[in-house]
Amino acid sequence: MPAYISLPLSKTPSNPQKSAKTPQAKHLLPKYFNFSLTVFVKTCYNVLCMFYTSEADMKNAILTSKLALYVIVVLFVVPLMVFTPIVSADFSDGLILHHAYDEGQGSLAADLSGNGHDGEISNPEWVDGKFGKALKFGGEGSDVFVTVESSPILNVNECTFMAWINADHWNGTRQLVGKSVHGGCNGRTQYGLFSEGGVFKLRFETESGRADISTDLPPVGEWVHVGFTNDGSTAKIYVNGEVVEEGAVPGTLNANDDPWRIGQDCERLNYVFAGSIDEVRLWNRALSAEDIAALKDLPTAVDAQAKLTTTWGDIKTAR
Structure with missing residues (x-):
């Protein structure tokens, strides 16, 4: 044998x-x-x-x-x-801020990216979020907002922002995120995402002028994933993981020393967001449409040191 x-x-x-x-x-x-x-x-x-x-x-x-x-x-x-x-992607690459708002108490929103961009919460109101807890913002006249002190890496050019929101209404100007977008602080305006004039608007202020990109307002009374990207020449608005509008960005974004705000523009209490916000993230690079679609349903994908590599396979078991 x-x-x-x-x-x-x-x-x-x-x-x-x-x-x-x-x-x-x-x-x-x-x-x-x-x-x-x-x-x-x-x-x-x-x-x-x-x-x-x-x-x-x-x-x-x-x-x-x-x-x-x-x-x-x-x-x-x-x-x-x-x-x-199963798609493998290192979503921690370029992540410079991540607020999960899962503390549920206190006045500090921890930055899970590991970059120390903790947020100081003014008059926090904690509610149930899309994942875990979230922050509730009261709209015009409310003084609930999150402030992140300025740092050099928050003066982004290429970037990605995303968050889960549950809007109560879009009446007036409702600021979701901004870095002195309306000039309310001392520096030159830079960028912001907000409602104005019955549309959802992404604004960039650059060395060559202003870029406004507008689309339909997101639904109210339900959780919606919103975000935007800027690859240095083209900006895109995302709603629920899909591109809904895009436009050209003429030049490098202005830099300033103003704080980064969630739920309100600098010093303007009439521009406060109305509703709840959860899972706020900012990258210093433009993520792909595939990455954004994957991250939409993946809560707290990065650990405190921003070293965790995630996969689409994880999304199926996300909490």
Whole structure:
């Protein structure tokens, strides 16, 4: 009886960890799959060798084992790759601020990005959020807002902002986020997302002039994911993970020393947001549409040191 032999089935990448960290779209099979497949085929081959003793029988054993492998691939591996896409992406890259608003008490919103951009909450009102807790803002005349003191890295040019909001109404000018967008503080206006004149407006103030991009107001009375990106030349407004409007941004954004505000523009109590805000994040790069769609349903995706790599597979089990 011939001695059992091993069949080389696949080559192991020379640097698998490097491949795993690459933030590109790809299909990932469970890590134990290759091992299980190898054991299965080797077992088939060795069992067949117990019955086949001639050289011709040995060839039949090899062919039968390969056929079993092909059947496994066609019936199980291909459908798994087609219907279970998992995209790997390092969402902590460029994340400079992340407020989850899950404290539920106190007047400090911790920055989970690890960059120290904690928010000071004026007259906090805690409510149930999209995920965990959220902050409630009272609209015109209210003095509930979040202030993050200025730092050099908050003077972004390329950027991504996103948050979950549940608006009570959009009457008047309702400021969601801004860095002196209406000139209420001492510095030059920079950017903001707000309602004005019956539209949802994204504004950038640049060295070459103003860029206003407008779209329909988001629904009220329900949680809606909103955000925007600027890649240095084009800005896009996102609602529920989809691009709803875009426009050109003429030049580099103004820099200033004014604070970064959630729920209110600098010193303007008549521009306060009306409703609840949850899961606020800011990047110093423009995320792709695929990234934004993935992050929409992924709460608190990054740990306190912003080192966690997330996957679309995690979204299915997100709390």
